[in-house]
Amino acid sequence: MRRFALIAVPYLWLLVLFLVPFVIVLKISLSDVALARPPYTPQLDFSAGWEGLKTFFSELDFENFVFLTTDSLYWKAYLSSLKIAALSTVLTLLVGYPVAYGMARAATEWRPTLLMLVILPFWTSFLIRVYSWMGILSTEGVLNTVLLKIGIISDPLMIMNTPTAVYIGIVYTYLPFMVLPIYSALEKMDESLIEAAEDLGCSRFAAFWLVTWPLSKNGIIAGCFLVFIPALGEFVIPSLLGGSGTLMIGKVLFEEFFSNRDWPVASAVAVILLLILIIPIILFQRNEQKAREAEG
Amino acid sequence: MAQTVFAPWTDPDQKPLIEFRNVTKRFGDFTAIDTLSLDIYEREFFALLGPSGCGKTTMMRMLAGFETISDGEIILGGQNISAVPPNKRPVNMMFQSYALFPHLSIWENIAFGLKRESRDKDAIAARVEEMLRLTRLTKFAKRKPHQISGGQRQRVALARSLAKAPKLLLLDEPLGALDKKLREETQFELMDIQEKTGTTFVIVTHDQEEAMTVASRIAVMDEGRLVQVATPPVIYEQPNSVYVAGFLGDVTVLEGKARKAGDVYELHWAEGQPPLRCASPLVLSEGQTGYVAVRPEKVEIHHNKPEDDNVLRGKVIDIGYLGNLSTYHVELGNGQIIKAQNFNTERDTRRSFTWEDEVWVNWTDRCGVLLEG
Numbered sequence: 069m070r071r072f073a074l075i076a077v078p079y080l081w082l083l084v085l086f087l088v089p090f091v092i093v094l095k096i097s098l099s100d101v102a103l104a105r106p107p108y109t110p111q112l113d114f115s116a117g118w119e120g121l122k123t124f125f126s127e128l129d130f131e132n133f134v135f136l137t138t139d140s141l142y143w144k145a146y147l148s149s150l151k152i153a154a155l156s157t158v159l160t161l162l163v164g165y166p167v168a169y170g171m172a173r174a175a176t177e178w179r180p181t182l183l184m185l186v187i188l189p190f191w192t193s194f195l196i197r198v199y200s201w202m203g204i205l206s207t208e209g210v211l212n213t214v215l216l217k218i219g220i221i222s223d224p225l226m227i228m229n230t231p232t233a234v235y236i237g238i239v240y241t242y243l244p245f246m247v248l249p250i251y252s253a254l255e256k257m258d259e260s261l262i263e264a265a266e267d268l269g270c271s272r273f274a275a276f277w278l279v280t281w282p283l284s285k286n287g288i289i290a291g292c293f294l295v296f297i298p299a300l301g302e303f304v305i306p307s308l309l310g311g312s313g314t315l316m317i318g319k320v321l322f323e324e325f326f327s328n329r330d331w332p333v334a335s336a337v338a339v340i341l342l343l344i345l346i347i348p349i350i351l352f353q354r355n356e357q358k359a360r361e362a363e364g
Numbered sequence: 365m366a367q368t369v370f371a372p373w374t375d376p377d378q379k380p381l382i383e384f385r386n387v388t389k390r391f392g393d394f395t396a397i398d399t400l401s402l403d404i405y406e407r408e409f410f411a412l413l414g415p416s417g418c419g420k421t422t423m424m425r426m427l428a429g430f431e432t433i434s435d436g437e438i439i440l441g442g443q444n445i446s447a448v449p450p451n452k453r454p455v456n457m458m459f460q461s462y463a464l465f466p467h468l469s470i471w472e473n474i475a476f477g478l479k480r481e482s483r484d485k486d487a488i489a490a491r492v493e494e495m496l497r498l499t500r501l502t503k504f505a506k507r508k509p510h511q512i513s514g515g516q517r518q519r520v521a522l523a524r525s526l527a528k529a530p531k532l533l534l535l536d537e538p539l540g541a542l543d544k545k546l547r548e549e550t551q552f553e554l555m556d557i558q559e560k561t562g563t564t565f566v567i568v569t570h571d572q573e574e575a576m577t578v579a580s581r582i583a584v585m586d587e588g589r590l591v592q593v594a595t596p597p598v599i600y601e602q603p604n605s606v607y608v609a610g611f612l613g614d615v616t617v618l619e620g621k622a623r624k625a626g627d628v629y630e631l632h633w634a635e636g637q638p639p640l641r642c643a644s645p646l647v648l649s650e651g652q653t654g655y656v657a658v659r660p661e662k663v664e665i666h667h668n669k670p671e672d673d674n675v676l677r678g679k680v681i682d683i684g685y686l687g688n689l690s691t692y693h694v695e696l697g698n699g700q701i702i703k704a705q706n707f708n709t710e711r712d713t714r715r716s717f718t719w720e721d722e723v724w725v726n727w728t729d730r731c732g733v734l735l736e737g
Contacts, residue, residue, distance in 0.1 A: 263430055264463035266450045268477030268528070278476075282467045362466075362510075 090342070097335035098128040108331050132336035142320065142337065146344065149317040152231065152306075153299040156238040160295045161288065163239055164246030168287075169280075171247070172254035183251070186244050198237060198308050205233050205309070229311025237305040242298065246291035253287030254280070286359040293352035301341055317341055370580060371595075372405040381406040381441060381564055382427070382532065388435035389422055389588075396422045398588040399436065409558050409565045411575035413611075414585035420568045423585075424534050427566065428457045441531060451480075456530040460537040462521035464509040470520050471496070471505040477528045495523040498557060515546050522554075526561060535567040539574060551577045572612045576600070584608050600659075606735055609657040614691070616663075616703050617735075622654035628729050631656050634698050641673045644734035655735040662731035663704035665692055665717060666724045675726040676702060680717055692717060694725050 099108040110127040113120045136142045171182045189197060204210045205227045212224040227233050257280065265275035303318030310316070317337065324334035372378040380403035389397040396419045404410045412420040425431040426438060429450030437446050445453055456477070464473050474495050478488045496502045499519040504512050509520065518538065525533055538554070539547045555578055558565050569575050575582050576596045583593045584607075592604045603609035606617055618640065620633030629646075630639035631654055640656050648654055669675060681701070682693035692704045704725050706717075717723060 258461055258463060260459045260461050260463040261465060263428075263450070264457070264459055264465075265476070267428060267455075267457045268524070269451045269480035271451060274480070279465060285467075 093335045093338055095128070096331050097132055097333075097339050098130065099332045100127070100131070101330050101332050106331065107329050132332045133340075135333060136336055136340065141315075142317075145315045145317045145320045146340070148315040149300055149302075150344075152234060152238070152314075152316060153296050153302070156235050156242075156299055157292050157296045159235060160239045160242055160246045161292060164243055164291060165250055165284075165288070167243070168247045168250035168254055168284075171251050172257070179255075186247050186251075190244070194241065195304065197241070198304060201233070201237055201240065201309060202228065205236065228309065229313060231310065231314055233309040233311075234306050234314050234316075237309045238295075238299050238302060241305065242295040245294035245298075249290040249294065250284055250287040253284040257283050286355065286362075289355045290352070290359075293348055293355070297345055297348055297352070300345060370407070372408070373403070373581065378405055379442070380404060381408075382566075383439040384423075384436070385439065386436035387426070387433055387438060389419075389426060389431060390434045396588050397426075400588070400590060402583065402590060402593065404564065404566065406564055407562055409555065409567070409578055409580045411579035411582045412566065412568045412585060413572060413575040413582050414570065415611075416570060418585040419588040420570075420585050421536065424457070424536055424566065424568045427532070428455055428534055429453050454531040455534060456525040456528055456532075457534040458521050458525040458536065458538050460540060462509075462517050462541075464517060464520055464524070466509055469506055469508055470501060470512070473509070473520055474524045474527050476524065481528070491527060495527050498526070498560070499523040514541055515550065518542060518550065522557070526557070526563065529561075530563065532564045532566065535565060537569055538567065539571075540569075547574070548577075554578055576612070584611060601733070603657065603733060603735070605737060606655050606657065609733065609735065614660050614703060614705075615657050616660070616701070617655050617657045618700070619653065619655050621651050622648040622734070623650060624648075629654070629734055631734070634700065637676065637696065637698060637700075638674070640732060641729040642732045642734045643729045646734055646736065648734070648736065652736075655737070656732045657735055658702075658727055658732040660691060660703040660705040661689075663702060663725050663727050665694065665704045665706060666726070667716075667721075669724045670726055672726050673729045674732070675724055677722070677724055678702065680719055680721045680723055683717070683719065692723075694723060 096108055099110065101107060102109040110124050112124055116123075167186075171179060171186075174182055202209070206212075207224045207226065207228060209228070211227070212221075215221045216224065227236070261279050261283070262275050265279045266272070270278060301318045301321075302316060303322050306314045306316040307319050307322065310319075321334055321337050321341070324330050324337060328334075382402075382404040384400055384402040386399045386401055387397055388395065388399050400423075412423055414420045422431060426433055427440075429445070429448060433446050437444050439445070440453070440455070465476065468476065471492055474492045475488050478491055483491075492505075493502070496505055499522055501516065501519055501523060504516060504520075509517055512520070518541070522538070535554075539550050542550060551574060554565075558578075567575070567578065576599075579596060581593060581595055582599050584591045584599065586607055592599060592608045594602075599608060600612055603612070609615045609617065618631065618633045620631040620640070622629045622631055623639070624630075625639075625641070628641050628643045629648060630641055632639045633656070642656050664670070669677075676694075676696055678694040678696040680692050681695045684691040684693075687708070689705050689707050692706070694702045694704055696702065702725050
């Protein structure tokens with residue numbers, strides 16, 4: 069009985085926080101839009117009994133999913149999101165790896181401070197930080213003012229409301245998710261491994277490429293998924309920094325829900341997004357499991 | 365069959381493989397190695413022995429190229445290697461932690477250094493197989509380091525560092541992580557492999573038994589200086605200082621004033637105790653402070669007063685039974701404790717000496733060592 073209770077806790081958690089919301093969204097995605105509150109039909113009416121249940125199910129259909137394939141906006145938004153998420157993951161890795169490497173090689177007494185500095189931005193609201201990037205990147209923003217004063221540029225850079233601004237925003241926001249797993253992989257590494265590689269004839273670079281890089285692989289994979297998965301459905305950054313020119317599925321989803329009030333189509337978009345995300349999530353889990361097995 | 369004794373250090377025509385010439389290493393204000401000169405010859409199994417912090421690991425890391433030299437130079441095979449980076453030195457090192465690459469198999473670990481030399485594949489494979497055979501690891505070639513035992517890991521580390529056939533192999537506390545029994549077996553294995561490959565080995569250890577077992581010569585170090593460099597028997601039987609005598613093995617040291625008496629010295633060391641007679645090649649002035657160091661196994665223990673040199677009367681206060689021998693702590697009238705060891709050659713469980721026994725201890729004038737400090 070106690071064992072059952074112990075196992076039940078995570079399953080209950082999943083049921084309440086994942087499965088039930090998912091079933092609700094799935095149900096809405098199979099419904100039709102209506103001028104009502106809530107804005108879709110059919111509604112489940114238990115008072116009608118068995119007959120009511122039957123008519124309820126007969127009214128559900130896949131029409132919204134079919135609609136998604138007819139309008140190019142949706143698959144373009146999915147593709148564009150995948151591209152932006154993939155590219156910003158690579159960019160975050162390029163920025164995050166040296167940061168993590170530097171932290172892991174820093175003197176032991178400095179490491180907690182450096183770790184703190186990486187985590188510290190989380191103590192401020194995410195929205196405020198994205199808004200401050202608007203202040204930095206806009207045409208009359210801090211960045212342009214400084215660059216113009218120094219004389220590096222003669223015309224202000226147009227970064228705001230472009231994909232570049234979205235990349236900057238995503239890299240900035242998700243950098244800690246990349247840095248922390250890579251740092252923890254590098255920190256565990258025995259430094260004499262590098263000396264051994266050099267002793268056996270490796271140059272500094274070869275030692276890094278043949279020893280450090282493969283040993284931080286699990287951290288890199290974990291970090292990439294931790295950035296890629298949330299970046300794919302990102303809504304706030306593209307809508308605040310990307311302007312109307314940036315097409316991302318998170319923004320489309322928001323507009324379907326709140327501007328068009330077409331809950332069924334919006335739910336269909338969300339269900340497809342979830343299906344796309346399941347693939348990297350499963351790969352991520354498998355990587356974690358493999359890493360645990362290799363250690364144990 | 366007559367065998368020539370291996371002792372190139374006694375031959376003035378021999379050129380040493382490694383020469384430390386007035387080498388100094390400073391870390392900030394701290395001097396780890398202090399103007400040290402040392403020659404190590406080809407095919408030697410040379411041990412650097414000392415307590416932690418004596419500079420022995422620093423010496424080894426300077427040979428490997430991981431530490432720069434503050435002053436002086438290191439010559440390897442006639443070439444000054446002070447400025448040569450570690451990956452260009454004909455020197456390999458076996459690390460204390462073994463430093464096996466966890467993501468590579470045993471085979472790939474051993475091949476790692478060979479692959480950096482751009483040899484052809486067949487030559488690499490042949491060399492790896494040879495190393496696997498030498499260290500009896502053929503069966504484990506495909507495993508990863510975490511899938512084998514500590515002793516096997518130690519052999520992989522050895523095979524990997526020997527694979528490139530270095531002129532010089534450095535071993536940093538190579539057996540420190542093994543348990544006592546395995547350590548003893550591995551010591552003999554190390555000696556075998558050293559003989560088979562003809563490589564010069566330099567081993568760093570704080571374990572005096574290990575150094576005595578494997579080494580052709582031992583350098584005893586203290587605070588960045590060499591205290592004595594000699595063969596194990598010389599280090600043990602003719603230590604040049606109280607420090608060396610105390611560092612290797614068990615010893616009783618008595619301090620007193622030395623006086624010449626015929627062809628031996630007499631050490632007047634305590635009121636009411638007879639002076640200790642000790643033969644010595646040293647020349648001490650009359651009344652100079654000297655020390656007599658005597659190993660417990662050289663001290664005899666008797667029930668009745670023997671007619672001999674250096675006879676002292678005391679009482680047994682402690683007995684350490686080790687199976688093959690017993691150590692007795694004999695307290696003299698003035699409180700001084702003399703350690704004596706007897707072999708238990710008979711299977712008689714009744715001991716001939718027991719606690720509180722009044723006994724006589726003695727040693728001949730050739731058994732004690734006279735030291736100046």
